[in-house]
Amino acid sequence: MALGLGLVPAGAGPAGAVPAEAAPDGPGAPAAGAPTERTVLLVTGDRVIVRDMPEHRGTPADGRQTVTVVPREGSTGSFVTERRADGDVSVIPSSALPFLGDELDPSLFDVSALVREGATDRVPVEIEGRAPGVVDGTVTAQSAPEFGAALAEAAAGAAPDGAGVRPGRLFGTVESLRLDTSARDAAAAPSPEGATHPLELRAVDAAGAPYGTRFSVVNLDDSGKYTDFVAVPDGGTTIDVPAGHYEIAGYFPAYRSGVLTEVRFVVRDIAVTGAGTVTLDARTATAEVGTTTPHPAEAVSNGMTYIPQEDSGDTVFSYGWISKEAAPLRLCPAEASPVGNRRIVLEEHDRSPQDARRPYTYDLSFTLEGRIGEDQHRVVRRRDLAALDRGYYADVPRRTGQARIVSHPFPAGGFALYQYFAAPERRTEYVLGKPDLTYWDTVTATPDGRAVTRLAPATYRAGSTVRTDLLRGPPAPGFAEPTLKDSPFPCGACRQDDSLQLRVDQLLDSDGHQYLDLNSPGKTTSRLTVLSPDGAPLADTKHPYATVEAPAEPGTYRLVYDQTRTGEWFRQASVSRTEWTVTSGHSATRTVPSTYQCADGTAERCSALPLLTARARLDTLIDATMPVGPARMDLAFGHAPSARGGAIRGAKAEVSFDGGTTWRTARLSRQADGRYTARWFNPRSAQGKDVTLRLRARDAAGGTLPRTVTAAYTVSSGSGGG
CATH class of the missing domain: 2.60.40.1930 (Macroglobulin (MG2) domain)
Structure with missing residues (x-):
């Protein structure tokens, strides 16, 4: 799937950029300042392609990192994405959420730290206990899928009804597992200055049971006073925060037999004047997101990004959900925040029925600002779309992947998952034709996403048709x-x-x-x-x-x-x-x-x-x-x-x-x-x-x-x- 999530756009950098892992320093190495690319390994076996991007059309890329996720074979393919105020990015598999902040330290999924550690094929970890795939303090490219599969099984087995709470230690043996790097200190919880108040955070799933997940917490009066992503293991935790107006948000993915069945997103605004409790209740997420397209199409994947702004208008961070499975996405209706602003970007990738005479897809991206209404269904008209006539040339039948990121005029893009299909193929790809939307496409010829073609960023006019042939020869x-x-x-x-x-x-x-x-x-x-x-x-x-x-x-x-x-x-x-x-x-x-x-x-x-x-x-x-x-x-x-x-x-x-x-x-x-x-x-x-x-x-x-x-x-x- 292709999702625009985070703070910055991603896609094609200047042509001629050589990924850094292929370019040693010294005479003849690539020129300084070129965009670089690293592929890092998560302990779950998923890979994340991290790219330093230049500025484009005024977007605040200026050297920040963008990521494309390549799920491991057998992965559920659903991830929470976090971009902090300092630009560092985390990509957290949903199977890790019930254990995050308890047995699993968030540093394991800090991809910016993994880049600094050079964790391309092995991840150094500190572990108390034993875990599948962890040998001598290391998770390797060969052993990581074993850890990922065991973690997914533990998450599903601990919550057969879809809840996110589990009894006992992870695998029955792990007390703690974290990235072995000094960079973990950068992700430490903030230490507010001055008087603070205890704030109890509670999470309740769609069945009314405690839910282990992760919340974003931001002070909208001044994000410098408090901004953090907070683990809520077993459905509850307590943090200390200064007085002020806060917005708290969280995702509630539900699974049955290891399959994603729905995702709910809940956001609450509260004023902290003393000790208090706030509960995010998944049952309040009743507005289901949906789209009607001009031609029949099946939703293949979907996702969203939540982007709060403090009262000054500054964007604080982004908090996203991406999934290769298009499970129902439900939002909790909410009024606009009385302080600051709230943006939500909703995205989906749709595919034509198998019996279509010519294949076609839809990549759609919509923006909510302020209030979240009860009706989240949208009707897309043909006159709103641009048609991309794409030819994917292949001299050997192969599984080709495409990652398409939609860049908005405000900071809102920077993450993607590959959506795979069989090549060679010629198809029509419909996108919204708007002057304020820029599309960044990456196409891979290999499952790991490292043999790629990147297209120049493009903006399309509604009603237009644009033909592009990729890898037409001879290369x-x-x-x-x-x-x-x-x-x-x-x-x-x-x-x-x-x-x-x-x-x-x-x-x-x-x-x-x-x-x-x-x-x-x-x-x-x-x-x-x-x-x-x-x-x-x-x-x-x-x-x-x-x-x-x-x-x-x-x-x-x-x-x-x-x-x-x-x-x-x-x-x-x-x-x-x-x-x-x-x-x-x-x-x-x-x-x-x-x-x-x-x-x-x-x-x-x-x-x-x-x-x-x-x-x-x-x-x-x-x-x-x-x-x-x-x-x-x-x-x-x-x-x-x-x-x-x-x-x-x-x-x-x-x-x-x-x-x-x-x-x-x-x-x-x-x-x-x-x-x-x-x-x-x-x-x-x-x-x-x-x-x-x-x-x-x-x-x-x-x-x-x-x-x-x-x-x-x-x-x-x-x-x-x-």
Whole structure:
């Protein structure tokens, strides 16, 4: 599912950003300031992709973290999300709620702390007792699913009627389990200054029984006096707070036989003048959220985010619920807060019936502000929607996932769950077309969410139709264009004084979407060689990036980039070789935008190298095959982003049906400067075979580009184009 939850939007950062786990520090590492990405492991086996995001269109991202959750196999897929005032984020599986604050310390689910600890495949823990999956104070990627399954069973077994209270210790043996890190101190409960009053918090479920869960508590007069997420184990706890006006909120998920049956959300406003008690009663959540769409659709997943504002108008935190199962969501009707403001974002992902002629989906996001009414049903009209005509190309049938985050004009987005479907597929995705909604899409080709394509943030006009093809081939190395105009962009090919900075994006599809194939070590191997004008090697590295010192005198440099891919989630574009020649000399002037980051991390005295680029768009079917018969490809030759290159003076395209032993030249028709249409014939003898593609180009300045892509497409049987 795709949910916008938290304080900031998430999605595509500047193209060319290399996830930090793949980029060691030192010479040739990615430029400082680029958005980074970490995948961390929860003790339950769920993974969380954490991304530092830049500012976009005035939203307060400015370096804060956004998260996408990848539930483990067998997970209920429901989570509570918390973003604190300092920007740190927690992602708490619902199975942990009954034990949170008692046996399970909240630090276990502080993903910002897990990032600081580098907990990518192992989580260091302190434990009193014994627990499945915990060995020698560590939970590993292999043992975490065992812990997660045992925790889910304990939560369900302790509350067979759906309540959240359990007897005894967790697993009968655990007294306490917490993250082994000093960062846990940052999540300690606030210590108010001055006079305080004891406030008893109680939680009651839909059956009237005590319920173990977690509340958010905020002083709306001044959040600095008290703001916290408070565990309410066994349905009750007591905290000390200063006098003032407070808003208290909590989620009440209910399960039966381990399956989520409903989620209730309750919010209460109270004035604290002395000792008191406040009860959040799930029975007061009677307003069921629902939507009617223009075409029949099944709600697949849903969620919400609660965002309080103190009296000054400042956003305090966000408190969300996300679930891959669309169980009924019920809100408690409530009047607007007499102090401050309250926002709630409701989201759902709907899917067409299985017998629909063409698949379609709905991603809908609505905002409540102030009062929560009794009627929470909404009717969506066709004229309110934009239609996204999406083609998900796949040369191997696979389980593809999409995470779509909706960014609102106020702080409200930053979390997502992947919604999976079978690719290849072409479908229509309906979204609300509003100028104040921005959509951030991430698509993964692997179950763990780390082989991804991120689209640039987009706003859609109601009534419009927008076509996008993803991973249309042949994918090949190149230099991606910036996707956020006002954000830092690590230059792909630049010269600053006498330093050359090269950052080859490993794969771009035919429309320039960047694909990061970083699922596991060894799946994609790279080698970048840089030769000086006299043939001396300036760099020879196993990374797709390098920063090297070059002679000041003008000369012609030769660059060679080899790439091999061995992942099982693709078949084609398995091997490629790209070579460039380019003339360059000392650069003391800036020819790139001020947002570019060159060798020293700034754009000062930086000029873009006019390396030739090639983008090919094969006329294949959505499964990346072509039938026997006439074949076609659109070609566009140009130069690296922001480079001032010479006009294209020559181009050539060739295909090989025997792995490169022999070649056939395609007939090129020039369409415009640097743009061509290539035509050839796929012989019947090539049925079932992969075809190798070779492209060549040169420009008026003497720059050249030869590129070879092995297995660019496959010849199938049949006739006609795709």
